[in-house]
Amino acid sequence: MKKKLFTALLAVVVMLTVTVPAMAAETVYDMAGILDETQVTDLAYMALQQENEDACGIYIITNHKTSGDVYEYARELYVQYDLGYGETKDGVLLYLSMSEREYALLTFGQYANSVFPHYVLDAVSETFLDDFASDDWYSGFSDYIITCREYLVSGPAAAPSPDYEYNYNDTYYDYTVYDPGPGAGAVAAVIIIPLAAALIFCLVIKRRMNTARARNEAGGYVIQNGVDIRVRQDIFTHSTRHVQQINSGSGGGGGGRSFGAGGGFSGKSGRF
Amino acid sequence: MATNVTNHKCPACTGPLHFAGESGRLECEYCGSTYDVSYIEDLYSEKEQAAAEEFHESADGSWKEQTREVFGDEVVCYSCPSCGAELICDENTAATQCPYCGNPTIVPAKLSGVLKPDYVIPFKLSKDDAVAALKNFYKKKLFLPRAFSKDNKIAEVQGVYVPFWLFSGTAEADVTFQATRVHTHTAGKQRITVTNHFRVRRAGTVTFDRIPVDACKKMPDEHMDSIEPFDYRELKPFSTAYLPGFLADKFDVDAQTCSERADSRAIQTAYDTMAASAVGYTTCVPIHKNIRVKRGEVSYAMLPVWMLGTTWKGKNYLFAMNGQTGKLVGSLPVSKGKFAAWFAGIAVVLGVVLGFILL
Numbered sequence: 001m002k003k004k005l006f007t008a009l010l011a012v013v014v015m016l017t018v019t020v021p022a023m024a025a026e027t028v029y030d031m032a033g034i035l036d037e038t039q040v041t042d043l044a045y046m047a048l049q050q051e052n053e054d055a056c057g058i059y060i061i062t063n064h065k066t067s068g069d070v071y072e073y074a075r076e077l078y079v080q081y082d083l084g085y086g087e088t089k090d091g092v093l094l095y096l097s098m099s100e101r102e103y104a105l106l107t108f109g110q111y112a113n114s115v116f117p118h119y120v121l122d123a124v125s126e127t128f129l130d131d132f133a134s135d136d137w138y139s140g141f142s143d144y145i146i147t148c149r150e151y152l153v154s155g156p157a158a159a160p161s162p163d164y165e166y167n168y169n170d171t172y173y174d175y176t177v178y179d180p181g182p183g184a185g186a187v188a189a190v191i192i193i194p195l196a197a198a199l200i201f202c203l204v205i206k207r208r209m210n211t212a213r214a215r216n217e218a219g220g221y222v223i224q225n226g227v228d229i230r231v232r233q234d235i236f237t238h239s240t241r242h243v244q245q246i247n248s249g250s251g252g253g254g255g256g257r258s259f260g261a262g263g264g265f266s267g268k269s270g271r272f
Numbered sequence: 273m274a275t276n277v278t279n280h281k282c283p284a285c286t287g288p289l290h291f292a293g294e295s296g297r298l299e300c301e302y303c304g305s306t307y308d309v310s311y312i313e314d315l316y317s318e319k320e321q322a323a324a325e326e327f328h329e330s331a332d333g334s335w336k337e338q339t340r341e342v343f344g345d346e347v348v349c350y351s352c353p354s355c356g357a358e359l360i361c362d363e364n365t366a367a368t369q370c371p372y373c374g375n376p377t378i379v380p381a382k383l384s385g386v387l388k389p390d391y392v393i394p395f396k397l398s399k400d401d402a403v404a405a406l407k408n409f410y411k412k413k414l415f416l417p418r419a420f421s422k423d424n425k426i427a428e429v430q431g432v433y434v435p436f437w438l439f440s441g442t443a444e445a446d447v448t449f450q451a452t453r454v455h456t457h458t459a460g461k462q463r464i465t466v467t468n469h470f471r472v473r474r475a476g477t478v479t480f481d482r483i484p485v486d487a488c489k490k491m492p493d494e495h496m497d498s499i500e501p502f503d504y505r506e507l508k509p510f511s512t513a514y515l516p517g518f519l520a521d522k523f524d525v526d527a528q529t530c531s532e533r534a535d536s537r538a539i540q541t542a543y544d545t546m547a548a549s550a551v552g553y554t555t556c557v558p559i560h561k562n563i564r565v566k567r568g569e570v571s572y573a574m575l576p577v578w579m580l581g582t583t584w585k586g587k588n589y590l591f592a593m594n595g596q597t598g599k600l601v602g603s604l605p606v607s608k609g610k611f612a613a614w615f616a617g618i619a620v621v622l623g624v625v626l627g628f629i630l631l
Contacts, residue, residue: 186630186631187631189626189630190623190626190627190630190631191623193622193626194618194619194620194621194622194623194626195619197618197619197622198614198615198616198617198618198619198622199615201614201615201618202415202611202614202615202618205414205415205614206415206606206611208413209413209415209416209603209604209605209606210602210603210604211498211601211602211603212492212494212495212497212498212592212601212602212603213494213497213498214493214494214497215497215498215500215537216536216537216540217537217540217541217544218480218483218534218537218538218540218541219541219544220500220501221480221481221482221483221501222478222479222480222481222541222545223479223480223481226478226479226480226481227476227477227478227479227545228476228477228478228479229474229475229476229545229546229549230475230476230477231446231473231474231475231476232473232474232549233471233472233473233474234451234470234471234472234550235470235471235472235473236468236469236470237469237470237471238468238469239466239467239468239469240466240467240469241464241465241466241467242464242465242467243462243463243464243465244462244463244464244465
């Protein structure tokens with residue numbers, strides 16, 4: 001009996017040692033090399049537990065240097081690494097750019113956005129910024145994951161308190177849409193545009209089959225200098241203004257698949 | 273039987289004369305002699321005058337004997353001066369050809385007095401030119417059934433001097449528009465559209481010279497409108513000497529009736545001119561329009577048209593070619609199969625290309 005139990009435990013240990021590093025590569029990408037192997041494994045394990053429980057991935061990416069805007073770069077990495085849980089690709093990503101000492105904290109998907117509105121992201125960032133300020137990367141990431149887990153367990157966030165104020169040192173982004181693949185619009189375009197173009201072409205050619213048409217103008221019979229416009233009055237009467245709110249965030253761009261209201265990216269960026 | 277018609281015969285051999293557009297002279301088919309229009313005009317002026325007088329006299333006395341009703345249409349019968357055969361024409365026929373001896377026949381009474389046209393533009397293009405133009409018209413018509421262009425024969429090619437009223441005049445226009453200029457700019461997360469509104473007024477005159485309106489009920493207006501323009505620099509004072517070899521009808525729609533179409537075209541052009549002068553606006557919508565036509569000279573002209581007809585699958589297809597400029601118009605049958613094939617082909621190819629780009 002003891003032998004059988006030992007064999008079973010050994011099998012579990014072997015399975016964990018093989019699978020956890022493999023899974024770690026899917027949630028923690030330490031390209032800057034600021035964590036050791038054990039720390040990466042621990043953080044990945046913590047993050048993976050959450051993904052399985054709440055249908056929202058928690059991710060960490062570090063890098064030496066970022067070209068361009070840190071938030072935009074993090075957004076591209078999210079798409080490039082195919083992050084996110086399930087079909088809706090919900091997830092929260094903390095990205096660190098070491099040489100600029102900048103971070104981006106972003107969420108994607110309707111559920112993740114509902115759990116992590118801007119004021120919650122502010123609360124999450126407060127838990128790791130003090131650790132990062134003292135270069136305690138592991139503690140900062142641990143706090144980030146734990147805090148995210150707590151918010152995910154409690155579900156979609158309520159409205160922020162009336163006295164909530166945005167942090168003026170940070171930049172916030174709202175629901176920028178991105179397109180990891182073809183959406184319904186693209187499929188419709190592939191069907192409708194060719195049909196419409198083919199129809200227009202055929203109707204134009206068909207119209208040219210009949211060139212006999214009554215004329216309703218006589219421009220060709222106006223004599224030389226036969227136009228005499230004596231009155232030319234252009235009087236300004238009034239002016240109207242129409243203001244349209246632009247819904248997409250300042251993070252801009254993207255286009256393509258939309259997850260409806262609350263879908264797409266949301267997040268903030270700042271320095272540590 | 274009335275004999276109040278004339279044949280233009282060759283003074284040398286009495287063969288039938290035809291006006292040739294290429295040379296601008298009257299030519300004899302038999303001996304090859306050619307004659308100036310003015311020479312033949314002088315030669316036949318007395319005969320035509322006599323024929324016209326005879327027509328009017330007989331009309332006063334024995335008109336009923338000359339007219340008959342055939343298939344419900346009133347026709348007029350003449351006697352061919354060359355062979356004596358009976359020519360049956362409709363009441364507007366002014367020039368025709370004897371179906372027995374082939375002699376061109378003129379009915380001077382239909383082209384004299386108050387019915388005399390002011391101008392004529394002689395044919396410049398021949399029957400062969402018209403047939404070639406029609407064959408060329410078939411080319412590059414993607415939906416034309418192959419059998420139509422390959423096997424179909426042109427059933428009828430006829431040169432016709434079509435009566436036209438030419439209306440000159442001036443359109444006086446006073447048009448007021450509600451116009452806007454729109455500017456859009458972005459400020460933060462707001463797209464601001466500023467629209468400046470203007471009241472734009474344009475008033476003036478547009479002067480027209482000889483807007484043509486066909487005065488023949490038999491001729492479809494669409495075809496006659498579409499073969500415009502004619503080069504009026506080649507307008508000549510009317511002479512029956514230009515008619516031999518072609519058909520001609522006198523007008524059967526009076527100038528007053530035709531003037532409505534000319535006025536309508538003049539009004540539209542005057543409006544377009546006023547609207548075109550209001551430049552620099554995003555939108556320009558007319559809110560008040562007052563355009564009237566002050567009619568000037570009205571003249572009556574015979575203009576050269578080649579009419580070509582064919583029948584295919586029981587349907588008649590009519591083409592008209594400007595006998596002066598060669599502009600040909602008409603309607604062609606559409607192959608449903610070719611239409612469907614092109615539609616499907618374009619849709620599929622475009623769909624595949626877009627699929628590669630977007631998906």
